[in-house]
Amino acid sequence: MGQELDERKLKILKAIVHNYLETGEPVGSRTISKYTDLNLSSATIRNEMSDLEDMGYIVQPHTSAGRIPSDKGYRLYVDNMMKEKEEELSEKQQEITEMKEFLTEKVEQVEELLQNTAKLLANNTNYATVVSSPRFTKRIKFIQLSLINEDKMLCVVVMEGNVIKNKIVNLSKNIDGETVLKLNILFNSTLNGMTIEEINLGTISQITGQAGEQGELVRRVLEIIAEVAGSGEDMKIFTSGATNMLKYPELSDNVHASEIINVFEEKQQLETLITSSEEGSAGTGIQVYIGNETPVQNMKDCSVVTMTYDIGDGVQGTIGIIGPKRMDYEKVVENLKTVKKQLDDAFQNNT
Amino acid sequence: MGQELDERKLKILKAIVHNYLETGEPVGSRTISKYTDLNLSSATIRNEMSDLEDMGYIVQPHTSAGRIPSDKGYRLYVDNMMKEKEEELSEKQQEITEMKEFLTEKVEQVEELLQNTAKLLANNTNYATVVSSPRFTKRIKFIQLSLINEDKMLCVVVMEGNVIKNKIVNLSKNIDGETVLKLNILFNSTLNGMTIEEINLGTISQITGQAGEQGELVRRVLEIIAEVAGSGEDMKIFTSGATNMLKYPELSDNVHASEIINVFEEKQQLETLITSSEEGSAGTGIQVYIGNETPVQNMKDCSVVTMTYDIGDGVQGTIGIIGPKRMDYEKVVENLKTVKKQLDDAFQNNT
DNA sequence: TGTTAGCACTCACTTTAATAGAGTGCTAAT
């Protein structure tokens, strides 16, 4: 198990994975013999492959078929690749600017930006994509309460990054315009610039204190602000390219297709995916789930590569690419990196 | 072509459609011979079927297979069914109350309501569903402009039915809080209760006149109000049950699946579907597209049944059910009717 | 000892042929 692979085995494994990524067919010893620069006969390769299989890196769909990378094999491949790509920081300048133009063109609201990002990525990669809206460790920028009629009040919260949330509150007792005005001033002077987390008991009692007679109402509004702006509860998720998944034969059969498409329809499942990937990606921000590693059972025959994008301080949103296990990991990671950069920029300039 | 069908042919056609809806297999003469109460031998049925085929109501997938309803056949069947069901107004009381509870439970915002509706319908029918948000022939209830910082203004428009729209405006020149306050009063006193259509040149010049110095800004805001609240441009569409489509063998092959799922992902295509179905459904509000009749090419092998739901005056939103051509039209229509009623109620109480 | 050539063997996939069965169309009898 823990046994290290020697140089040659590694090379062969890589070749197998690589070839399989391209063709989607089990790859045999003869192919590898020609494919690599090792100058080994197929027989030797066979021996090595046999070893690799014993070690669990590759699998035979049936006797007398070529080999296919196992999840473990993919994993090794990906980890290795990552290490190599680490400092390259790929300068596909042309593609980058192209993206930049696309992304910043006429995008005024965050949601549109994210949806566009998802679409762009999906088109570029031919896989499916997920983009989550930023989690709001962000600060409150502005609060606006407005009386709509006697018993209904509109509560709008603008967060940094120009994400706007709103909700209508049913009032238990009538209040007048003057009061609303005061409340607005109160809330804005107290809460602007704060994150949800920073609103602690102290702040709350301070506010309710100042509100005097309207303490009850203030408490309700605070709840609503928390609900409206708070946590990842109603994290929005944008997807694109789900149909791309049907292009890969190993996923296009009825069972798989249903399962996968379903994930994209019930975006809730994607939420868990994103949440857990945010937790998992410590270092580079890149997280790769291969096959069964994924937290979403329906995707056990896919691979998912996610990357978090930053806005200033603190982890924020996540971009994910979902494809068959034999997806082109290199390309995917590159794409993610460039897009991440774009998003970071977009939010930087926009905040 | 124009030739009427006699009683017997009609009965046979109905039997064929009915049987095919159930089994999904071509139906042969012997089956019909037993299936109906006509007491005719298979040979006779065969002759009749041959006629029906000549008239274009049924088709043979290949020689020596049974018959399948053509689009024309389905059409006749549906039209006939509709006529019969017209005044029944089906009282599946139990199911209705069940729905009612589900729909009105904890739904505070329109969008949630519609999404729930879509989901409910999809589950009930095992087909895919589309629900469009109401088109805003509706009136403006409330407008709120707020200064976020020196050069950004938030513009929120609440429509009747508590649909909230918002947008951030970049200001060309700075204005102060006082001005914003005045603008708010101006807009609200002038525009509240109006529909977008009613805001004509007269109103506009009236407002810009009163705004004096800020005329330029006012004009921009008006544009934004129109854009934000206006027309069906950003009509929202909710869908559910897309994966249900994969359950029907005639649609689950790769080509069809891709086409269909794609429609649900790119909701834009559904927009055209909804738009044109609103135009088409004059009388009962029910519109049935069978096969090629559909305005969305990707769905040429499906049937779509849509129904508009009302809120007070004027046509509003649309609910649609999408399934295979051999969908259970009766059930679908019944479901639509009950849901329509629920939605109508929900909006009545909520406005 | 590591590498290689060679060969028998396995197993999925393809092709072909044979067969069964559902359903039709037509004809002749009722």
Added chain:
DNA sequence: ATTAGCACTCTATTAAAGTGAGTGCTAACA
């Protein structure tokens, strides 16, 4: 006008045979 009967057609199923990619193993080789 209806029906029984029969030849015919065409799909779907099954079985048999053949193909080919790929393996594992052995024996020879450097």
